[in-house]
Amino acid sequence: MPVSVSGGSDDTATRVAPVRAERLIVFARFPEAGQAKTRLIAALGADRAARLQESLTRRTLETARRLGADRACDLEVRFSGGDIDRMSRLYGTQWRFVPQQGTGLGERLEQSVGAAIGEGAKRVLVIGTDCPEIEAATLAEAFDALKRCDLTFGPALDGGYYLIGLNQSRPEIFRGVDWGSDQVLRQSLERARQLRCKVQLLRPLSDVDYPEDLLACRRLPAEFSPILPKTRSGQLSVIVPTLNEARTIEPTLLPLMGRTDIEVIIADGGSVDETVSIARRMGCLVVPVRPGRGRQMNGGAAFASGEGLLFLHADTRLPADFEATIWSILNQGVAAGAFRLRIEDPRQAIRWIEWGANLRSRILQTPYGDQGLFMRAELFHQVGGYPHWPLMEDYELCRRIRRHGKIALANKSVSTSARRWNRLGICRTTVMNQFIVAAFHLGVSPERLARWYSSRKKRPCPKVRQTG
Missing domain, CATH: 3.90.550.10 (Spore Coat Polysaccharide Biosynthesis Protein SpsA; Chain A)
Structure with a gap:
């Protein structure tokens, strides 16, 4: 019985x-x-x-x-x-x-x-x-x-x-x-x-099967803190998603190393080059995660002990006083913040891209993922982190965060590689980005958008001569 x-x-x-x-x-x-x-x-x-x-x-x-x-x-x-x-x-x-x-x-x-x-x-x-x-x-x-x-x-x-x-x-x-x-x-x-x-x-919920799923446990620190890290006041955790970034990762990490108030977490999606060995040699914590930027950033955040979280792309360089800038903004009572965007390319058209991105970030509070989004860990856990989408994951996270307060734009700039603009061309990349955002608002799923985006990326783009 x-x-x-x-x-x-x-x-x-x-x-x-x-x-x-x-x-x-x-x-x-x-x-x-x-x-x-x-x-x-x-x-x-x-x-x-x-x-x-x-x-x-x-x-x-x-x-x-x-x-x-x-x-x-x-x-x-x-x-x-x-x-x-x-x-x-x-x-x-x-x-x-x-x-x-x-x-x-x-x-x-x-x-x-x-x-x-x-x-x-x-x-x-x-x-x-x-x-x-x-x-x-x-x-x-x-x-x-x-x-x-x-x-x-x-x-x-x-x-x-x-x-x-x-x-x-x-x-x-x-x-x-x-x-x-x-x-x-x-x-x-x-x-x-x-x-x-x-x-x-019923209401969709998270199963805990992979590192990225552990965010659900971080929302219950009393029950899972013996297993997962405890949040340390004043600590900043920098989470870097990587996939075969051996050529770009070391310059990004160098300014972060040797700081007792900063921990660096590499959320690696299965690199087959020297990315992981470089990161470990430099003293970073490496968390193996299934590929996908949203998954990787959630997986890294699940192992972070910082009161503050900074999500940094592997080809993005921070300004010299980034830490003071981050805490200054977060201590103003805003929900989150990001840096101004500077792209490493001399073309005038790129200056217009920067201007548009920074204007959108200030007015609409929707910074690009490569602008170094930062927030307190408590809020990140509360909103459920990044969705595990193949596209638009950073856009959706910003939408969730804005329900809790403002996303501020710092006066300082991060410097990011122009490789995604060079891969498809400035014009095509800009049009594709705007089309994807519009289609998303019209209800097209991130999965369908990702398939469309992937098919367009395979098309060759004419070479553009750089000047300056």
Whole structure:
């Protein structure tokens, strides 16, 4: 018989009870070093990754306990790795632990839900332990949704789902799905459509699978500070996303080194040149992250201990007194700031690009990513960091920040390479940039814009003779 989740006190007791209409199933893994959170081992190490798994599981079980304080339901923990005795010693004897059965995630989900429905449960939710943002209210909303629809999903930002709810056994939902891919939710919704199921979607939340996902944990410092860095007052963390930047990275990093109040984090997207070795030789912390500028900057920020965060492109040089400028602006009570743009190119047309970028940054508060955007870490965590988009990620972050205050423009300039203007030509680059912003405002997805942008980048551009 299942264990009932009941009471609101800390001494929740295990008792055998009749099957209740609602059951919450938690999919968990025993936190064995080297076996838990394997996608994070490169960034955290095996021991810290296992401790993260344990902390995430404890938070999920506490959320289940809070649900039981207001709602009568049954709970079981379906686990892999370890055994019932080890799980009970680690997490307590008040939970019903059941080993997962099946050769893959789809089979395990199908078997678990089928068993619960077979025992008499009318509404079944399955959640993992990877979503620290899930709350008891989210679970209650999902149970209530099953009273009026057939299925409910909690979409994860990575294309999967953090929750699935069913009011009858539907094994087809778990079949033919590419588990572990970014197509899980889409394929599952297609299955639901084929079965003519009425579906309700919950609020999208973050799963913690990769370094960039750890920002969700940074918003909960009390629970994850033993694993992730604590914020240090007065410290500035400079986060540099890189991908094969060996030719440009050293001049960017040199002015930052040897400062006790500055830490430099290289968020590397898989460089195959000397970028990583150069960064490590210079004393930087290197965080391996999946490629994609938004992902990389989030991954670097997740490991930052600074009260202030500065996001710096690998080909951008800071002014001599950048640190004093940053703190002076942030101490004025603004939400964030950026530097004026100076492009390393003598052409007059480039001066017009600079003028337009600086005017837009001052009036519309939408600086380019290569203008050195900076803010306090607390705000960055609060707004959820950069979206994991292939394009427009810096534009969207600025939109989020502006809801909390002004983005100020410094009087000092950063100096950035002209390579992106040289690659396509000044005119084409400018027109493409404006077209992309306009299309984004009209509702075109960042993914579609990225495909269009990528196809245009492959077209050759006529050489422009430089003068001066």
